[in-house]
Amino acid sequence: MLCINTYVAVAFPKYILSSEVKFPVTIEENFAVICWLCENANSINLNxxxxxxxxxxxxxxxxxFISMMVKDVGTVDAIKAHALLYLSLAVEPSVFESYNVYSKEDRFLSAKQAHLCIHENLGESEIELSACLTLYLLDTVEQLKGLHLALILSNECDTFRNKSKACTVSLPFVGTYTVEMHVLGAIHAYMSTPQYKFTLKLAIDFI
Structure with missing residues (x-):
C-alpha cells in the first residue's frame, strides 16, 4: 500500500538479526544499503x-543512526527524510514517565521484555550505544544540525512514548523540520491494530 500510493520503490535491507550479531553490525549493514542505492540508483531507475x-x-x-552517519561522512544528500515510529533513543528508560506507567508485567511491552531486547541487540556494547543515543537527544547544537527532516510517531500507551517525544523536542531547536504525531490509544508495536491504517496514511502524506 505504501509503495502503490506514493509511487516509490521500497528496498528491504537483508541484515543479520540479533542476537546472531550485536551492535553496530546491523547499523553498518543498513548504511551499506544506502550507499549502494546512491551509487547504483540510475541502473535501477531510482532518484x-x-x-x-x-x-x-x-x-x-x-x-x-543511519541519518547521523550519512551526515557525519558528508553525504547528507543521500537521504531526503526519515519516518520514525515509536523510537527508543535512550538505553536508560526509567527517567521517563511513560516507562513507569506502561512497563508493568500486565502491559504489552514490560520492563523485563524491554531489557531483554536491549541485551540481545547490544550485548557488551550497551554502554557505548547508550552514550551515542543520548547524544542524539542532548548533544551540542552543531552536532545535531543538518539532520534530515523527520516524521516521528509516538504512541499514547507505549513504554517508550516519552523517548519519542524527547527526540521530537530536540530536533526543531537546531533547525530540523520535524512533524510529530501522537497516536491515541496505541500500544507499542501497534502495526497489527486498527491505528495502523491511520499511521500508514500519515506516512504516505509525509513521503
Whole structure:
C-alpha cells in the first residue's frame, strides 16, 4: 500500500538479526544499503535525491543512526527524510514517565521484555550505544544540525512514548523540520491494530 500510493520503490535491507550479531553490525549493514542505492540508483531507475528511510522501534533507531552517519561522512544528500515510529533513543528508560506507567508485567511491552531486547541487540556494547543515543537527544547544537527532516510517531500507551517525544523536542531547536504525531490509544508495536491504517496514511502524506 505504501509503495502503490506514493509511487516509490521500497528496498528491504537483508541484515543479520540479533542476537546472531550485536551492535553496530546491523547499523553498518543498513548504511551499506544506502550507499549502494546512491551509487547504483540510475541502473535501477531510482532518484537517489528522494530516498526516505523508515522504521519502527529498533528499525526507527537504526534509521536514526543511519541519518547521523550519512551526515557525519558528508553525504547528507543521500537521504531526503526519515519516518520514525515509536523510537527508543535512550538505553536508560526509567527517567521517563511513560516507562513507569506502561512497563508493568500486565502491559504489552514490560520492563523485563524491554531489557531483554536491549541485551540481545547490544550485548557488551550497551554502554557505548547508550552514550551515542543520548547524544542524539542532548548533544551540542552543531552536532545535531543538518539532520534530515523527520516524521516521528509516538504512541499514547507505549513504554517508550516519552523517548519519542524527547527526540521530537530536540530536533526543531537546531533547525530540523520535524512533524510529530501522537497516536491515541496505541500500544507499542501497534502495526497489527486498527491505528495502523491511520499511521500508514500519515506516512504516505509525509513521503
Amino acid at each position: 537517489p535525491a528522494k530516498t526516505v528511510i523508515d522504521g519502527d522501534y529498533s528499525g526507527g533507531n537504526m534509521s536514526t
